[in-house]
Amino acid sequence: MTDGDFRHVYVIIEHEDGKILQVSLEMLGEARRMMDDFNKKYLSKEKVVAVLLGYNIKEISKTLIQHGADAVVCADNQELRFVRNTVYTKAISQIASDREIATNIEPEYAVQFKRPRYMFFGADSIGRHLSATVMAHLDSGLASDINKLVVADLQITHQNKTGGKPLTYEKTLEMYRPDFSGFLWTTILCLDNRNPATQKDFHPQACSIIPGVFEVIKPDPQRQGTIINYTPRFDEQDLKVKIIDRKIVKSEIDFDSHKAVVSFGRGVKDLPEQNIKLIEELASEIDAQIGITLPLSKRPFSVSQTVDSTYLIPDRVIGTSGRKVSPKVYVAVGISGAMQHIAGMKDSEFIIAINPDENAAIRNECDVFVKGRMEDVIPIFIEEIQKQKQAVQA
Ligand SMILES: Cc1cc2nc3c(=O)[nH]c(=O)nc-3n(C[C@H](O)[C@H](O)[C@H](O)COP(=O)(O)OP(=O)(O)OC[C@H]3O[C@@H](n4cnc5c(N)ncnc54)[C@H](O)[C@@H]3O)c2cc1C
Structure with missing residues (x-):
């Protein structure tokens, strides 16, 4: 396991009938700002990658590039028309582990590619659920409900993780989470286990992000990016749950008609x-x-x-x-x-x-x-x- 095994930030995009959710654009904005700094400080060719799943959604890819993505992995497939956790978890996990996709994103960084370095999900009902199941699939950790992100080199001494010795963890994502009604910020780290006795990587460093926290960047119609079409592989077993019909149940508590x-x-x-x-x-x-x-x-x-x-x-x-x-x-x-x-x-x-x-x-x-x-x-x-x-x- 080396640093080169993990590349880029993958942002999981949500949309409702082709309209991108605000939190997805906010995450892209933050990923862009973070990656611009990362590119200056560490490696110039790591990218912001938007992961887009759905059916008849190809057009959305351009909007994602205008909002900061360098590449969009687009899985446009009838089976992805509605969110089903098993199917979406499988598709996202495949995308996150696919070296061919990594080659299209940045060939220079693809040889060793294993998984994304960082991964963002929206902290809404779908994103919270998916982030947990995808991270379980990828065998890494997850920080939920984050409202601040910092990439830093940290010196860590930990009985389990480092065998009690001080070690530097480069490019570590500090994920801040408001706790106790926002009176306290907890910093969550997802660190590889470098203790020779129990070595194991924990990548991607992933989190779900609270909606409304980060700024959307001003869309740039001239911005260029790579669109990568991907066909996920499903077994019969994955497709057991079928959505025959779908209705949005309107809440009985009507806020909209009150001033x-x-x-x-x-x-x-x-x-x-x-x-x-x-x-x-x-x-x-x-x-x-x-x-x-x-x-x-x-x-x-x-x-x-x-x-x-x-x-x-x-x-x-x-x-x-x-x-x-x-x-x-x-x-x-x-x-x-x-x-x-x-x-x-x-x-x-x-x-x-x-x-x-x-x-x-x-x-x-x-x-x-x-x-x-x-x-x-x-x-x-x-x-x-x-x-x-x-x-x-x-
Ligand atoms: C994953 C996650 C998701 C969450 N989602 C939500 C969410 O969607 N919505 C949400 O609201 N919270 C959510 N929370 C909880 C949130 O973090 C806070 O804990 C919660 O909002 C605090 O509620 P509160 O303001 O009612 O209580 P408190 O934080 O306890 O505040 C009570 C306030 O009342 C004031 N007060 C006391 N006496 C009086 C009085 N006599 N008259 C007037 N004021 C008085 C106090 O000074 C205090 O400021 C979430 C938390 C997590 C971890």
């Missing part, structure tokens, strides 16, 4: 039932739909059956694990502002936060921060809104 959204989080904890009723009242005054943070969907508080089944439900979660909203007004009540929540509401036009903790991360995301407890602030809001309404009617 305002009032969301609440764990800050309701002191008086959950009463606080949720207050929030309900505020939402009704401004004709807002009600959202929640992810922990609330795990039903952490004891409340009446009606409140529980109306509000503490996954369908109302805003963020990477739930819905993305962009109302004119977003009111965040008792929400700390974790990255995963912000990704779901940051495109709102005007954001108000109510929180007693002036150091809460939500403060950096809002237009108006009201320092205070919801129990004290919301009644004043309601009173003021009612006065304003009466003034308008008079």
Whole structure:
């Protein structure tokens, strides 16, 4: 195992009926920025490779090149029309291990090629699932829900990995993940085991990336790249699950037709039932739909059956694990502002936060921060809104 066995960053692209998902373009943008630095610092010919699976999707390849890919591996196949985990896992794993593809990407680096150096997936429901099964297939590790990436040379001393000796790991991907509601960043490394007794490589160094974190690069229509068509190989066994029909089930919670959204989080904890009723009242005054943070969907508080089944439900979660909203007004009540929540509401036009903790991360995301407890602030809001309404009617 040498450094030359692993080359390039492969970005797994998702699309819905031919429309590329935003997170895929964001990942391409970050891969481009990262690889531009990598090319200057280390090896000039490693590439950003977009991996595109689907049916009747060839046209999308050009858009991916305009958004930063040097090469697109396009598996356009009827069996890939809809995402099926077994089939997609197999196709992506084949692409990641294929030396002929590597030759088309960069012949100079193909002789030793075993697998990609780095691999990115979107941290959405499909990407999270696929990243886990592909990495299990490729026998490497995975860091999930990442929001910052750095390539660095690191000196590591580890009982298992290095046999207790200090060793330099070059071109290591530091994958940062927000934990404890974003109060702590964990850095995750996926390191080869270089202990002579238990030697094993762990490549690709792979992660799933939180939507809404990285910038999409400005598309350049003049940008040139290589399009590599690939035909995956499936056994009868892989194709056992067939998709006969597919319907997108519309959620019963309609955020789109409301101009305002009032969301609440764990800050309701002191008086959950009463606080949720207050929030309900505020939402009704401004004709807002009600959202929640992810922990609330795990039903952490004891409340009446009606409140529980109306509000503490996954369908109302805003963020990477739930819905993305962009109302004119977003009111965040008792929400700390974790990255995963912000990704779901940051495109709102005007954001108000109510929180007693002036150091809460939500403060950096809002237009108006009201320092205070919801129990004290919301009644004043309601009173003021009612006065304003009466003034308008008079
Ligand atoms: C893989 C993964 C995916 C995730 N996806 C999502 C997602 O899609 N959506 C999501 O929301 N989270 C998601 N999370 C969880 C996320 O990281 C945070 O843990 C979560 O958003 C925090 O919820 P919170 O703001 O309700 O709670 P906390 O972080 O506990 O914040 C509560 C806030 O309430 C304030 N407060 C306390 N008392 C009051 C009061 N009386 N009045 C007003 N404010 C008060 C506190 O000061 C605090 O800021 C995900 C996490 C992981 C690991």
